[in-house]
Amino acid sequence: xxxxxxxxxxxxxxxxxxxxxxxxxxxxxxxxxxxxxxxxxxxxxxxxxxxxxxxxxxxxxxxxxxxxxxxxxxxxxxxxxxxxxxxxxxxxxxxxxxxxxxxxxxxxxxxxxxxxxxxxxxxxxxxxxxxxxxxxxxxxxxxxxxxxxxxxxxxxxxxxxxxxxxxxxxxxxxxxxxxxxxxxxxxxxxxxxxxxxxxxxxxxxxxxxxxxxxxxxxxxxxxxxxxxxxxxxxxxxxxxxxxxxx
Amino acid sequence: xxxxxxxxxxxxxxxxxxxxxxxxxxxxxxxxxxxxxxxxxxxxxxxxxxxxxxxxxxxxxxxxxxxxxxxxxxxxxxxxxxxxxxxxxxxxxxxxxxxxxxxxxxxxxxxxxxxxxxxxxxxxxxxxxxxxxxxxxxxxxxxxxxxxxxxxxxxxxxxxxxxxxxxxxxxxxxxxxxxxxxxxxxxxxxxxxxxxxxxxxxxxxxxxxxxxxxxxxxxxxxxxxxxxxxxxxxxxxxxxxxxxxxxxxxxxxxxxxxxxxxxxxxxxxxxxxxxxxxxxxxxxxxxxxxxxxxxxxxxxxxxxxxxxxxxxxxxxxx
Numbered sequence: 001x002x003x004x005x006x007x008x009x010x011x012x013x014x015x016x017x018x019x020x021x022x023x024x025x026x027x028x029x030x031x032x033x034x035x036x037x038x039x040x041x042x043x044x045x046x047x048x049x050x051x052x053x054x055x056x057x058x059x060x061x062x063x064x065x066x067x068x069x070x071x072x073x074x075x076x077x078x079x080x081x082x083x084x085x086x087x088x089x090x091x092x093x094x095x096x097x098x099x100x101x102x103x104x105x106x107x108x109x110x111x112x113x114x115x116x117x118x119x120x121x122x123x124x125x126x127x128x129x130x131x132x133x134x135x136x137x138x139x140x141x142x143x144x145x146x147x148x149x150x151x152x153x154x155x156x157x158x159x160x161x162x163x164x165x166x167x168x169x170x171x172x173x174x175x176x177x178x179x180x181x182x183x184x185x186x187x188x189x190x191x192x193x194x195x196x197x198x199x200x201x202x203x204x205x206x207x208x209x210x211x212x213x214x215x216x217x218x219x220x221x222x223x224x225x226x227x228x229x230x231x232x233x234x235x236x237x238x239x240x241x242x243x244x245x246x
Numbered sequence: 247x248x249x250x251x252x253x254x255x256x257x258x259x260x261x262x263x264x265x266x267x268x269x270x271x272x273x274x275x276x277x278x279x280x281x282x283x284x285x286x287x288x289x290x291x292x293x294x295x296x297x298x299x300x301x302x303x304x305x306x307x308x309x310x311x312x313x314x315x316x317x318x319x320x321x322x323x324x325x326x327x328x329x330x331x332x333x334x335x336x337x338x339x340x341x342x343x344x345x346x347x348x349x350x351x352x353x354x355x356x357x358x359x360x361x362x363x364x365x366x367x368x369x370x371x372x373x374x375x376x377x378x379x380x381x382x383x384x385x386x387x388x389x390x391x392x393x394x395x396x397x398x399x400x401x402x403x404x405x406x407x408x409x410x411x412x413x414x415x416x417x418x419x420x421x422x423x424x425x426x427x428x429x430x431x432x433x434x435x436x437x438x439x440x441x442x443x444x445x446x447x448x449x450x451x452x453x454x455x456x457x458x459x460x461x462x463x464x465x466x467x468x469x470x471x472x473x474x475x476x477x478x479x480x481x482x483x484x485x486x487x488x489x490x491x492x493x494x495x496x497x498x499x500x501x502x503x504x505x506x507x508x509x510x511x512x513x514x515x516x517x518x519x520x521x522x523x524x525x526x527x528x529x530x531x532x533x534x535x536x537x538x539x540x541x542x543x544x545x546x547x548x549x550x551x552x553x554x555x556x557x558x559x560x561x562x563x564x
Binding site (some may be wrong): 126191246 | 309315342352353354355357359363364365366367368370371394426429430433434437440443444445447448449450451452453454455457458459461462465466472473474475476510511512513514515516518519521522526527528529532533538539540542543544545
């Protein structure tokens with residue numbers, strides 16, 4: 001959460017996707033204007049110059065708006081995905097005694113990946129500081145309850161993570177942030193290959209023709225596509241405020 | 247990129263130089279006539295753009311240089327896997343790798359063929375990109391390479407890769423991890439060429455997939471690497487390569503930013519913050535420093551990569 005002093009609970013969260021609205025609001029506040037609280041609808045407001053990365057941090061249970069027009073917004077987008085992955089593998093590992101993942105090598109691989117994703121998540125959270133989006137609520141249903149479901153969902157998440165970073169690199173304006181994303185995405189690629197190889201039978205699945213095209217290129221997805229694919233597993237509503245900017 | 251970004255990207259050193267050159271011009275001193283003309287006729291944005299760090303560091307020539315560099319690496323890899331799988335246009339290479347090829351399982355051959363397919367596709371794609379960028383692709387043939395690392399002798403320290411599966415997989419891991427680190431090191435030079443950057447990233451993650459599956463194959467055969475396909479510390483898990491091959495293998499995981507680096511920098515909108523990921527709270531419950539090093543791959547510089555591949559590129563070893 002951002003600095004509590006900067007947060008004000010008000011009405012329609014959608015209003016705050018507009019910088020102008022937010023400026024008016026803050027101006028009203030500064031002039032002692034009154035605020036109407038609409039029942040059941042809450043949003044919190046950052047300050048009006050996007051120095052928190054344009055992230056609107058809602059109360060728990062509220063929607064998260066990702067404003068992707070800045071590097072901070074893109075890093076928050078990555079942080080959201082790392083939260084999802086870390087939570088997934090944490091649950092998979094916790095259920096080893098019941099989900100049928102008994103092979104020592106498979107357990108070691110999934111535990112390693114859990115560690116890496118937790119580290120990615122915690123590192124990005126620390127890097128984002130006050131600009132970090134809140135903890136997301138997730139629901140994996142039965143995806144962690146059996147070996148096949150867990151591995152197939154892991155494959156989905158890793159391939160999605162690779163495509164997300166590949167697609168978002170162009171939106172990063174700062175070379176350090178681009179390098180940081182590069183340091184993470186190849187590890188996601190390694191995870192994807194290993195999970196796919198576990199599931200595979202021919203030896204080609206680690207970088208199968210379903211994810212690597214005839215030009216030898218991995219996938220690169222736009223944030224909207226990635227968030228839509230991740231949506232079934234995230235109970236927190238995530239919406240894109242401002243679009244990513246080249 | 248908007249004007250604000252352009253202005254914020256001006257290197258303070260360059261700005262200082264601009265001011266000093268302006269002063270020089272005002273004094274009618276030693277500045278070249280060409281520079282004086284450029285400054286006189288250029289609009290302010292043009293001059294700023296010319297001297298902006300962003301643009302300064304990433305000219306079209308820079309992009310072309312990255313493409314040519316990648317083209318060498320992809321040709322090296324493509325010719326290597328062609329030789330391994332017996333589809334090289336050099337019958338000598340096909341014959342050389344026949345002993346180790348005979349030891350591969352059907353599945354292992356399929357994995358190598360899949361990797362080969364991608365490397366060949368990368369060569370084709372990069373060749374097109376180089377021509378599109380106004381460059382001339384170098385002319386590589388099988389004879390351009392020596393996979394024993396002997397700079398053309400055919401008897402270098404990696405000769406055992408032609409007969410020993412474990413050694414072959416070790417060599418493949420070395421090539422793939424070098425490729426991953428090489429692309430990562432060049433990404434920053436492409437930051438203002440979105441199309442080329444995206445393609446480079448899309449190749450980069452494919453190389454990472456290759457590296458991981460090779461590492462997983464090695465782990466399955468007992469080599470001291472993680473089955474998760476990730477790099478622990480700066481460990482190659484490769485030992486016993488005859489000199490100077492072992493030092494070369496070790497250098498793949500070393501460099502200015504070695505693979506065991508745990509400090510990573512993010513720009514938060516106002517400042518660069520470097521965070522030591524090894525000091526994250528509770529890290530001991532999540533694999534400790536080893537896991538931290540595995541969670542982040544590191545870049546190699548172009549010079550570092552060039553030194554690594556030199557013994558495999560005939561005529562390039564000093």
